Amino acid sequence: MAIMGGEERRVTSGGDTMEHSSRKEISPTQYKVIETVFMTAFGGVSGAVLGGIVGTVIMAPMARRYPRALAALRRTQYARSYALEGSAVLAAWFGIESIMRGIRGKDDLTSDMVSSSGGGLAYSFAMKGLKGQPAHALFNSAYYAAFSGTIETIKSRNAQDAFYTETRAVLSKLRLEEYEKNFKKGHLTDPTLPLLTDSVLQEVNIPPGPRLLILDHIQRYNKMVNRK
Secondary structure, eight states, rough: OEEETTTTEOOOOOOEEEEEEOOOOOOOHHHHHHHHHHHHHHHHHHHHHHHHHHIIIIIIIHHHOOTSOOOOOOOHHHHHHHHHHHHHHHHHHHHOOOOHHHHSOOHHHHHHHHHHHHHHHHHHHHHOOSOOHHHHHHHHHHHHHHHHHHHHHHHHHHHHHGGHHHHHHHHHOOOOOOGHHHHHHOOOOGGGGGGHHHHHHHHOOOOOHHHHHHHHHHHHHHHHHHOO
């Protein structure tokens, strides 16, 4: 038996060799820890860069135009201040987001609001320090969570609506727009239109009359497509 380059090599009776790596594989828990550390560091660096750019390019020139509303600090002071705040926000945001993904196994609205809430707390601490008022920290935490939740909800709705483009057009042509919510409730997306039956439409609580109109329209459309 010989050990070379960190590997254990054994010689079998037939003269062949079998190699077994002595290196240990990373466990899922270790991987999640490494991912969280990496995402926290990445968020901190990204936030510092973005914050520095905002402080230098936007806030410093604004301070010169509105000296009464903004403190007339040096450009480097603005860059340093916003870099610190941006680094704290994104480091906490990305780090908590990674932790939530590891715990819950998915990215959803709840995970996003929790991670953004942590970013709001980090912003408050970076801005006011540990001596800051709790009300300020809670306000920023709630504001970040609400803002992020609103954005994610809008994005989710827009993504969902993309699956009902043809459905919406059919219902609009038949003047049955009020039943769009029934289609969404039953997850009857555009690809399911050629597969619709009376029983399926009945399951999503669409009345007999509209069901007949929808099925007739789809049947006539399918015949027209087949002729082509």
